[in-house]
Amino acid sequence: ETGVTQTPRHLVMGMTNKKSLKCEQHLGHNAMYWYKQSAKKPLELMFVYNFKEQTENNSVPSRFSPECPNSSHLFLHLHTLQPEDSALYLCASSQARDSGYEQYFGPGTRLTVT
Amino acid sequence: GEDVEQSLFLSVREGDSSVINCTYTDSSSTYLYWYKQEPGAGLQLLTYIFSNMDMKQDQRLTVLLNKKDKHLSLRIADTQTGDSAIYFCAEIPYTGKLIFGQGTTLQVKP
Numbered sequence: 676e677t678g679v680t681q682t683p684r685h686l687v688m689g690m691t692n693k694k695s696l697k698c699e700q701h702l703g704h705n706a707m708y709w710y711k712q713s714a715k716k717p718l719e720l721m722f723v724y725n726f727k728e729q730t731e732n733n734s735v736p737s738r739f740s741p742e743c744p745n746s747s748h749l750f751l752h753l754h755t756l757q758p759e760d761s762a763l764y765l766c767a768s769s770q771a772r773d774s775g776y777e778q779y780f781g782p783g784t785r786l787t788v789t
Numbered sequence: 790g791e792d793v794e795q796s797l798f799l800s801v802r803e804g805d806s807s808v809i810n811c812t813y814t815d816s817s818s819t820y821l822y823w824y825k826q827e828p829g830a831g832l833q834l835l836t837y838i839f840s841n842m843d844m845k846q847d848q849r850l851t852v853l854l855n856k857k858d859k860h861l862s863l864r865i866a867d868t869q870t871g872d873s874a875i876y877f878c879a880e881i882p883y884t885g886k887l888i889f890g891q892g893t894t895l896q897v898k899p
Contacts, residue, residue, distance in 0.1 A: 679831070717793070718832075718877070718889040731886070765831055777822075778887060780831035 678702065679781035681766050687787045688756065696751040696784045698766030704779070706772035707749040709741060712763040712783070724749060725772035756788045793890035795878055800896040807865040809893045811878030814859060818880035821854065823863045826875045826892070835863075835876075865895075873897045 679700045688694050700707065709721040723731035724743040738760075740752040749766055763783045769776040792814045801807045813821070819840050824832040838845045838852045838861075845852045851864040865872055875892040882888065 681831075715797075715891065717891050720886060723886075767832075772885060777834055777837070779834070780824075782829070782831040 679766060679768055679779050681764075681781035681784050683784060684782065685785045685787075687789060688753070689789055690756060690758070692756075693752070693754040695753065696764055696766075696786075698749040698751075698781055700747055700749075700766075700768035700779070700781075702768055702779060704768040704770050705746050706769045706776070707743060707746070708767040708769075708778065709749065709751055710765040710767065712765055714762075718765070722751075723772055730772055753786075756786075758788050761786055761788045793878055793880055793888050795876075795890035795893045797891060798894050798896070800898065801868050803868060803870055803897055803899050805868055807863075807868045807872070807895055807897075809863045809865075809876050809878075809895065811861040811863075811890055812859055813861065813878070813880045813888075815880060815882035815888070816856075816859065817883040820881050821852075821861050822877075822879040822881075822887075823850075823852065823861075824877040824879060824889075826877065828874075832877060868895075868897050870897045870899060 682697045706725045711719045721735045722741045727743050738755050742750040765783045766781040767778040769778045794812045822837045823835045825835045826832050836847050843854050849866045853862045875894050877892045878890040880888050
């Protein structure tokens, strides 16, 4: 596999469920990102990891919990979500977390919270 | 503050040129990007321009940058139905955080 992959591609979960989104990059990058894309809103940066260390948390509610076990893998653990959390969740990676490095995006996970 | 603005929708006929416009606010941005998102897919980097350039051409794509007005545009020559997608403008200011616009939906009519 090449590039940035995300699984699952689609997820429907109830508000009391616990699920995880997975992202894997095969580009040898050191920085990974989670974004939320809601309808008619700009992409919102949620979390940034650089060399496995979390460097940014954009005031994301604690019901979203990221995990980065190594530079190639990034998870987003979900629990007790709300219907307004339904969105497309995009993972991206870049060479490093510095200005100017291109970010490569995965296809996203379409999450529906019922 | 950091803000990127785009018009939400553009419709053109196949074979015409498309021009998608974007304005940004942070003059410290050293790179400006155009991403394309096709239905059901993630964002694909189309092209980028350094802030010390005013134009970049790549096959059918032309990027124009007016740094004084903080205005960026993407011109697609000979637009094809396969160009139908959402186009996002993005900047990276000194914070290193990529800031996206809301996206412009390009509809290409045959």
